[in-house]
Amino acid sequence: MKLTDAEQAMYDGRDGPARQKAMDLLVRYGEALGAERLVQTNNVAGAFNASTPSVRELVKKGYDAVFSELNLDSQEIVEIPKMRANTCQLITGIDNDNWHIQGIPQDLVEQQKKAEKHFGALGINMFATCTPYQVGNVPVKGEHCAWMESSAVVYCNSVLGARTNTEGKESTGAAALTGRIPYWGYHIPENRRGTHLVEVDVEVDDIMDWGLLGYYVGEIVQEEIPVLTGKLLNPSLIKFKHFGAAAASSGGVEMYHIPGVTPEARDIEEAFSGRKMVEKIRYGAAERKLAYDRLNCADNRDVDFVMLGCPHNAIEQVSLIALMLEGKKLHANTQLWVHTPRALREVADRNGYVKMITDAGGVVMSDTCPAISRYAPKGTKVIATDSAKQAHYLPAILGLPVWFGTVKDCVNTALTGRWQGGLQ
Amino acid sequence: MTTALANNKIVLHGRKVVGGVAEGEALVTNDTISGWGGINEREGTVIERRHELRGVSFKDKILVFPGAKGSSGWSAYFHMTRLNGVKPKAMIFNTMTTKIALGAVVTHSPAVTELDQDPLKVIETGDWVKVDADNGIVEVTKRSKA
Secondary structure, three states: OOOOHHHHHHHOOOOOHHHHHHHHHHHHHHHHHOOOOEEEOOOEEEOOOOOOHHHHHHHOOOHHHHHHHHHHOOOOOOOOOOOOOOEEEOOOOOOOOOHHHHOOOHHHHHHHHHHHHHHHHOOEEOOOOOOHHHOOOOOOOOOEOEEOOHHHHHHHHHOOOOEOOEOOHHHHHHHHHHOEEEOOHHHOHHHHOOOEEEEEEEEEOOHHHHHHHHHHHHHHHOOOOEEEEEEEOOOOHHHHHHHHHHHHHHOOOOOOEOOOOOOOOOOHHHHHOOOOOOEEEEEOHHHHHHHHHHHOOOOOOEOOEEEEOOOOOOHHHHHHHHHHHOOOOOOOOOEEEEEOOHHHHHHHHHHOHHHHHHHOOOEEEOOOOHHHHOOOOOOOOOEEEOOHHHHHHHHHHOOOOEEEOOHHHHHHHHHHOEOOOOOO | OOEEEOOOEEEEEOEEEEOOEEEEEEEEOOOOEEOOOOEEOOOOEEOOOOOOOEOOEOOOOEEEEOOEEOOOOHHHHHHHHHHOOOOOOEEEEOOOOHHHHHHHHHHOOOEEEOOOOOHHHHOOOOOEEEEEHHHOEEEEEOOOOO
């Protein structure tokens, strides 16, 4: 791989051992990819927390050891200096306030809080959400980023027109220290063009329907780039957030185009820009039902846990849930967790939404989600959620059956204790 | 070029992703693999609900698969299979992505891609496979005739 003088200097250790290890990893990674060079980035979103049971032993050796091994793939412990690129922390395993409701052991909570102080002082901003684009990190069109979190990556590329591959814990660590990432994949304009045309023949408007469409399309196109046309109604941040998360769960979609809506596709021609179409896909009532059936693996209608907010809820979603719950009480056997970024929880609190939800018996959580933390309320047997991503992952991660439906289905389920959904 | 040798050996040629040499029993799947949410990093097993390897361990196996999918936690989870001593002995895959490239790099197991024949068609679970990643050579001894 070709390095600039500044990169070569880091590689040779002239900027200290941590940046030397970071460059070493970027070169090994770049060569594995077949990249020819690196590109500058000043926008990194990664995972730097040290709060999972797996890292308990490593933490005893200190945070330099944690970052060296898990964020730089270095078995030699190097002293970690301040980050060089603007960097933020994505979602974590622990809600710093509601950890006792999650059931997290206190030593892990203390570990996370100490780690946050340490890494925070090194310049890692503790957004603690899977949706940094909801709380102030909104890259501009064409900006080179190094982001983790598949649902954020697909949003960054498709909706914002910024450029990132799906990075990992180690590559974001190296990028944060060096301000570099391999110039490969979605950083290169030619690789951002469409591959599949999806003709949507049923109306897709509700959040659930955007999730179903994403889940169906992701499974077919896998890592490729769908171009969606047809009855796509009222696109918005919330709907794109759900669509992308679903498509990145059933497949590995990192970019899509909606001609006339997303920034790199004024029309179908621009979406493909001369790239040969691999396949034309039709999405109609039968495909919608197939996606719905795949996401619903439960058969017991008694639901003891309802989870809302994956990817983390926008304030409008928190507001909708709060108004549906106002003056009501959850069913005695059912718990409700509503997840939103900490910055938006502050707004929800000022608006009175948090009180409406907690008065009904629900919990407003931040910083985490059940799939990341691997915690659900103790004794949970059946889960309901409005998120295709959680419905995809929770059966594997927690070993529990899941119902998937609309926000309204889920809130009504929390109020009655019985699954209220079904395909209309 | 693919070479068929007399004693039911097949040799494939490809590109190094991570250097090194390893040999062992093949574990082959036509399904892409998720890291986070797709494997148990303490046991080295696939846990995804509709995956054909659900419940099967890749520990010490030569893992042959189409590629990676799903969460960006892919590399971190395969990284942890190494720290937990349950990583695959080598990886052979078809589709290059950032998830699999970084995942292979941090797993520290030999890995190859871009083979001159589809490894998913040539290699079957149980075959004995030697991966010489430095030279991009995969040597397959078929189990059935061995």
